[in-house]
Amino acid sequence: MPSLQVAPAPARRRVRIGRVVAGLCLPLCLLVACARPGVDQLAPDPADRTAAPPAPATAAPPAALAARSTPLPDPSSAPAPSTVPTTPALAAEDVLAGLTRREVPPDGAGNLAVVPGSTPAPGPGPARTLSVAVEAGLPVDAEEFASFVMTTLNDPRGWGAGGALSFARTDGESAIHLVLATPGTTNRLCAPLDTAGEVSCRNQEMVVLNFRRWVEATPEYAGNPTGYRQYLVNHEVGHALGHAHETCPGPGLPAPVMQQQTLGLQGCTQNSWPHP
Incomplete structure (x- = not known):
């Protein structure tokens, strides 16, 4: 019986197998090479146990920052405290009129705040209603100012002497609106009358002080x-x-309340009341 002989593989087939092996090796090498960190992706070698991990960043407390940036002053070299000027104490009559300071702002925004609340007329006779307003920003206690106004109007020497008239304050609709305003706002509320920032006026139903x-x-x-x-x-x-303006009746006599006493007494003496 003839023996079976295995013939050697043709040369070109060996070449083909070699190409297949080489083709498998190239992607594998590329995969390994891509897994290595590049220059801008440096990372510690896990096998290098001598490299200490970076310490976590912690925020310094504000007090520590202030202590480092601003040296504490030496108490022995600290200057003496400066003297701060104080506002002069108000006279009792200023407090009575509602003032909290004697500073006069030359102008304001014209925001008039009606003093809330009401005061009944004190007498049985006819009452004239009146509201009281203070321009925002004035150094005034509005309640005290309103109280001064109403006490003055209802004084026995006032326009209602003998019970002929009395005044009731309201924060709603009223016959007279009395306003305390800066010089600049007074000019605008009194126009076309020129108050020159110095005097007061009555304009229609508004009384401007x-x-x-x-x-x-x-x-x-x-x-x-x-x-x-x-x-x-x-x-x-x-x-x-x-009531219209009046003039001084004679030297030494009381000035009529409707005399323009703000512009001078003209030889008369002071008088605050319609029926002194």
């Missing part, structure tokens, strides 16, 4: 600011009641 006059009064009333403020309320409300 100039805050400059409320604080400073006039030279002839310098020693009697309460008397001047009472005169100012009675004079301007007198216009709202229909």
Whole structure:
């Protein structure tokens, strides 16, 4: 029986197998090479146990930052505290008129705040309703100011002497609107009358008291600011009641309340009341 002989593989078949092996090796090598970190992706070698991991970043407490950035002053070299000027104490008559400071802002935004609440008329006779407003920003206790106004108007020496008339304050609709305003706002509310930032006025149903006059009064009333403020309320409300200006009746006589006493007494003496 003839023996079986295995013939050697042709050469070109060996070449083909070699190409297949080489084709499998190339993607594998590329895969290994791509897994290695590049220059901008450096990472610690896990086998290198001598490299310490970076310490986690912690935020310094604000107090520690302040201590490092600002050295603490040496108490022995600290300068003496400076003297801070204080606001002069108000006179009792200024507090009575509602002032909290004697500063006079030259102008304001014109925001008029009606003093809330009401005050009934004290007498049985006919009552005239009146609202009181203070321009926002004035150094004034509005309640105290309103109380001063109403006490003045309902004084027995006032327009309602003998029970002929009394005044009731309201924060709603009223016959007279009395306003305390800065000089600049007074100018605008009194127009077309020119108050020059110095005097007060009555314009229609509005009575406008100039805050400059409320604080400073006039030279002839310098020693009697309460008397001047009472005169100012009675004079301007007198216009709202229909009374016109009067003149000094003679040297040494009391000035009529409707005399323009703000512009000078003209030889008369001070008088704040319609029926002194």
